[in-house]
Amino acid sequence: MMRLLQAVGQSSLATVAGFGDFAMFVSQAVAAAPTTRRLGQRWIRAVHEQGVRCVFVVTIVALFTGLVLGLQGYYVLARFGSAGALGTFVSLTLTRELAPVLGALMIVGQAGSAIAAEIGIHRNSEQIDALTTMGIDPLGYLITPRLLAALIVFPILTMAFTLVGLAGGYLSGSLLLGLDSGVYWSGVHFAVRFADVRECLLKALVFGVVTIAICCHSGFTTHLRAGVSGSQAVSVSTTRAVVLASIATLAVDYLITSFLV
Amino acid sequence: MIRTTLPPILEVHGLRKQFGNHVVLASVSLLVPRGSIVSVFGRSGTGKSVLLKCLAGLLKPDAGEVCFENGSVDVVRRRCSYLFQANALFDSLTAFENVALPLEQTTRLGRREIAQVARNALKSLGLDKFAEHFPAQMSGGMQKRLALARALVTQPELVLFDEPTAGLDPPARNAVFEMIVQYRRQFDFTAVVVTHDVPEALAASDRVALLEEGRIHFEGTPTEFAASGDCIVRSFGDNKVTLRNG
Numbered sequence A: 001m002m003r004l005l006q007a008v009g010q011s012s013l014a015t016v017a018g019f020g021d022f023a024m025f026v027s028q029a030v031a032a033a034p035t036t037r038r039l040g041q042r043w044i045r046a047v048h049e050q051g052v053r054c055v056f057v058v059t060i061v062a063l064f065t066g067l068v069l070g071l072q073g074y075y076v077l078a079r080f081g082s083a084g085a086l087g088t089f090v091s092l093t094l095t096r097e098l099a100p101v102l103g104a105l106m107i108v109g110q111a112g113s114a115i116a117a118e119i120g121i122h123r124n125s126e127q128i129d130a131l132t133t134m135g136i137d138p139l140g141y142l143i144t145p146r147l148l149a150a151l152i153v154f155p156i157l158t159m160a161f162t163l164v165g166l167a168g169g170y171l172s173g174s175l176l177l178g179l180d181s182g183v184y185w186s187g188v189h190f191a192v193r194f195a196d197v198r199e200c201l202l203k204a205l206v207f208g209v210v211t212i213a214i215c216c217h218s219g220f221t222t223h224l225r226a227g228v229s230g231s232q233a234v235s236v237s238t239t240r241a242v243v244l245a246s247i248a249t250l251a252v253d254y255l256i257t258s259f260l261v
Numbered sequence B: 001m002i003r004t005t006l007p008p009i010l011e012v013h014g015l016r017k018q019f020g021n022h023v024v025l026a027s028v029s030l031l032v033p034r035g036s037i038v039s040v041f042g043r044s045g046t047g048k049s050v051l052l053k054c055l056a057g058l059l060k061p062d063a064g065e066v067c068f069e070n071g072s073v074d075v076v077r078r079r080c081s082y083l084f085q086a087n088a089l090f091d092s093l094t095a096f097e098n099v100a101l102p103l104e105q106t107t108r109l110g111r112r113e114i115a116q117v118a119r120n121a122l123k124s125l126g127l128d129k130f131a132e133h134f135p136a137q138m139s140g141g142m143q144k145r146l147a148l149a150r151a152l153v154t155q156p157e158l159v160l161f162d163e164p165t166a167g168l169d170p171p172a173r174n175a176v177f178e179m180i181v182q183y184r185r186q187f188d189f190t191a192v193v194v195t196h197d198v199p200e201a202l203a204a205s206d207r208v209a210l211l212e213e214g215r216i217h218f219e220g221t222p223t224e225f226a227a228s229g230d231c232i233v234r235s236f237g238d239n240k241v242t243l244r245n246g
Helices: A002-031 A039-079 A083-124 A127-133 A138-176 A181-191 A194-220 A230-260 B048-056 B073-079 B095-106 B111-124 B140-152 B170-187 B198-204 B222-227
Strands: B008-019 B022-033 B037-042 B063-068 B080-083 B158-162 B190-194 B207-212 B215-220
Touching: A002 A138, A002 A194, A039 A083, A039 A138, A083 A127, A083 A138, A083 A181, A083 A194, A083 A230, A127 A138, A127 B080, A138 A181, A138 A194, A194 A230, B008 B048, B008 B190, B022 B037, B022 B048, B022 B063, B022 B190, B022 B207, B022 B215, B037 B048, B037 B170, B037 B198, B048 B080, B048 B158, B048 B190, B080 B140, B095 B111, B095 B140, B111 B140, B140 B170, B170 B190, B170 B198, B198 B222, B207 B222, B215 B222
Parallel strands: B037 B190, B037 B207, B080 B158, B158 B190
Antiparallel strands: B008 B022, B008 B063, B207 B215
């Protein structure tokens, strides 16, 4: 019994310490912004890394999400004689939930994993120590531009996800199943309010900062992985980054939704 | 040869570092005279690299102090460079970008000046034709020179070398030590070299120190090291010294 309590206590303390460490990591990275030289160049590179590289996967996922929503929505709504509400259904589902959540998960899968692996390799090959010995703040050089890039990339890609998803819903609902296109688009037009777009962008912003910070932190602490080292530690860090960032996305989504609904 | 009467650029007093219950450095004290090459020997796992990382400020010692001409460890970081065992070059940056990086991030030089200084550094180490190559496209020796170019481009007063000859064959090991001696003269820095290559280091160094059981067991000139009757010093092989000129 004592051992069990001891294990629970140690695990709880480690979790609290982990949260504290993560909070320090993020705050120090943010605080490093004013003193980081040539931040603009690094920021542009980070925007490319997270944004341009993810456009394809986000577009494809958005298209198929819209197609499925149109298909499922049409048949379900038709059962209740409300097929005309398809535009409303697709637009609100995408704007309020699916676009920010699925968009964030896709960016985490594509760019977040790459970020964790890259920073993990920097750590393994002592490049982060090298930055420190050169008098360069590793947080300012490696982390700050990526966090700042997330602030612009996630909202833009989420908006792109929403628009492509709406087009996907139109393709399956109107072009394939025959719903009048005017009915579909007027449903979209009248359903989406400013508050829905604001919720969508707020979620995208928060998901961006949280998930990219988790991926950066996971890579940055690769040398602290217990029981593994070298390439195995990078592998563990990358997996950990994707899993934690995905869970965080869904958990934060619930929190934001519960406050805004 | 450097006389011990020269003022020390770096003083280490009672440095202690342990990981868990394992004491790596018990109490290390060392003086590094300005302009000298000081080599630190020791068996594997005796804490040579830990000592170097404490000097560079990468590890925080549990006790003791590191003084850089009466300044703190933060001063050491600003005025010293560190050459890592595996070079720690940024593999996604070209040779030129690797060398320009510390200038871009720590100085207020303009683009043209940075390019000029970086190209001069590459040229002085014979790498000007490889400026646009990535580290992976270069040989081990060239990577070592590139790492040295990056270390020297900010004109440090002290350069810390962590096993610069690890994994190199004997001719390449000699070449690395010759390079350290040559560039020490050219760039006028002080060097602390952690190494296993006793003969090469004895030939290149002004002073040597032997780390054993977390303490400096021997400190003196290469000649004194070679003449020592101490059994631990003698266990470091046939320490014939071929002193370099000058």
